[in-house]
Amino acid sequence: MSSIRSTATPLRLFGSAAAAALLIAVPLGTARAEFPDKTIEMTTLFGGPAQTTSQVLADLMSKNIGQPVITVSRPGGGGAIGYTYVQSAPADGYSIVFSSNSISTVYYQGNLPFNYTALAPIAHIGMEVPVLAVRADSGWKDLKSMQAAAKASGKKLRVGVSGLGTFTHLASAALFNRLGLQVVYIPYGEGRAPAELLGGRVDAALQWSSQFAPHVKAGTINVLCMTSKDKVDLAIETVTCDSAGATGLDLTIWRGIHAPKDTPPAAIARLEASIKQAVESAEFKKAGENLGFTPLFKSAKDFGKLVADNDKEIGELMTELGINKKK
């Protein structure tokens, strides 16, 4: 819904004179011919916390790469619009995209004519780990007690997800299949999980932990587990679903940066270095903590492998669920 440029415009002077001075000073010392010598455009695909994260990243990259990095939002089609734009943009390193597993989900939904191989990986910047939440008055303290209660009642469990075919839907399906529970998936929009839970309209919801944090502290919502195999630091202390009964479950959303396929290696290396510096900074770590996001830098090579493995996994999951249009 929006277009934003977090750049060295006169506005920024207002916010922080120090940052602005840095932005003005750095380009003077950079040789013209070297990459980058003009503004870099980072396409973002969604609103909400992901957009805020991309803005923080662009802001930090601007400070170390010597040119403004701006975020330009190109939403729609579950990400298809933005991916298509970047895929067809000139491969010169000035067009990059703030990517995620959505590239795999939209592809297998049949809404994207190409898959992840049409883009070049630059760097992994972090991951988001969804958690399973239930109402506190349900009395379910862990995955096992929920499983037992749901089986005893004989009724289908109502589970809220962001949308059918989205990542939270896939992760929920993988989780509840492992538990052997009958489930109805309710697609509400982003950010409504706590309201739907507290209102008693869904029995459980799989969402990012930061949404539930205030309610967990207030004692109205219990978080049962996180969907990653290894425990990560989240806004809420909880165990992994793998250890709590859903053995083998390991699904997290990756976020990273991609560029068009034939982007020169020199440009990719420069961007990779800039992202590394930004992601490993204290500011980014702080922002991640506040936004419920786990920063983790991975190089272009490791990131490419991760994307490929994850894509295969998502494809298989969607085939299992009968929503894979590609195979």
Place this chain on the structure above:
Amino acid sequence: MTGTVRTRDLLTGSLLLVVALVWIGLILTTIPDAEGMPSSARTFPLASGIGLAVLSAIVVAGALFGNTADADQKRAGPGLDALEWRGIAATFGFLVGYIALLWAVGFILATVVALAAYLFLMLGKRSPALLIGYPVGFALAVWLILGKLLAVYLPRGVLFNLF
């Protein structure tokens, strides 16, 4: 579409009826139905299409059989004369040309050229001050205030950019 309310309604109603039927046809041929689901991607477009078909049929029927005596005398607003057609053609011609220019050469150049051309060709302006001042002033003001100061993203050309 000039003339009485009756002829206008007849025309509007039957055109919309055709649109509704084409719409319903498209849904049945291109949108898959979900078996066993209470509602699918089809449900809402189909309901709207049927709604439009029924409502436009009512308008047609009203125009054919309505006994409102004054419908034949009452004129349906200002008619469509040559100048009105020119207004439509000029506005859409401008939009199409401007979009093409924006795509090719980006905001500043496209705006200056499109505005100057429209002022000269369509509005018959001949004063050089207006022909240069308005397009250049307008484009620069928007570029400076929106593009630079408020950081709104303005279209960039695929061929070349002036800034």
Place this chain on the structure above:
Amino acid sequence: MDALLTALAASLSWQSVLATFFGSLVGLIFGAIPGLTYSMALAMVLPITFTMGHTPAIAMLLGTYIGGMTGGAVSAILIGVPGTPSAAATVLDGEIMGKQGKASLAIGIATIAGCIGGILSLIVMLVSVDALARVAISFGPAEITALVVFGLSTICGLAGGSLVKGLIGGVIGLMLMNIGQDPIDGVPRFTFGSTAMLQGVDLLVAMIGLFAVPHVVTVFATYWRGKEMKIDPGHVRTELPSWRLLLAQRWNFLRSAAIGTVVGAIPGTGGPIAAFLAYDQAKRWSGHPETFGKGEVSGVVAPEASNHAVTGGAMIPLIGLGIPGDPATAIILGGLLIHGIQPGPLLFMEKPDVISSIYLLFVLSYIITALIQLFGVRLFVKALRVPPHLLALGILVMCVIGSFAIRNSLFDVGVMSLVGFLAYWLIKGGIPVTPILLGLVLGPTLEREARTALIMSEGSPTVFVESYTALLFWGLALLILLSQVVTMVRERNGKASKATT
């Protein structure tokens, strides 16, 4: 008490006042340009707040949000194109007032109505944040479906001459929004295999085409006919509303603000529906409904008081529960989170000073926005001194920029042009424009919520009538429809009896 004093000191520091001023100004500019909205302005100022202290950061975000809501009325009144969808109902009477040479009066009253509406909503928030947050939670898909249908029922009052044609307008609006990706399953609809078409018709893009293009065509045709009005500088005078005028609107203020606050508190609804409901109610309660749509002051007060009250209403689930109801409050939430402020029930206990600051800055934002706007009226109405055909050309360029900026897509500019073309022919064919807009605004919500409700109930339609809240809105919608039919039948009989005598 200590918390309040600390908050007061922090909120009235020069940094906060300056940040609010800056935010309001940016918001006003974005709000006044069709296509640029407060969500966009918020996303733009957000990175600036990263490096600020938390009080000025909140000040800037609230200022931008509130300024953006207020700016929408300016273009609605001056050029008949709403700056934001929330200001669409303001066009109905505001544009006419502008044409009658009362543009400054209309903008003045819209500003004051907005300020009063916003502050009334804050008072409601202060008194009953807990209770209203609970009400907000009780609205599930079925209840929202009923509320949206109630909103659609206002088409009856807006249809003008023919109810059937009003309904046709509404249905066309619903159909336009069906193009693109289906909101539940992601199935492409009417895209003919094109990826660009997946993004579908954006509400703002369609709104700009709907209002601006027919207006521009008419201005050019009038110019070539040689009938363009000569501009009389004295005609465009600056006149602000009197106390008497404002006092006469007191019930309208209260009623509209109440509607706005409640609608605003329900996640997933928002400004446009509140504005249209308030307009419809103002007309119904007025002793002279026939003056509405002809430059009636109450017709500007109601939507503006109501859509500004939405800002306070939307803060209720945001502050009380940490739940954003729309894209704009989602960005504000992002801004709060990044400063380590986690809205929710605990915030009231752990950081009462932050809560007090939010309340104080909310009021400050309203006061500053109103001052800028009232000061700016003189400047705004100068736009009316530009010859209409030159102004129209400028409007056209701004509409192109506005529709592009929404999603940075030239495809959207094309859609805007096509919708404008369609709207022109529909107007010529006697189909009113406002119901089309209502269909556009409410269509996607209606489909998403109704289908979600059916998924929840596993297909049983009784889900829609299971709660008292839903029943209440169904009843209200039915009442409005029936009263419209009765009025029409009475009018027809009246005419018939006149014809026979």
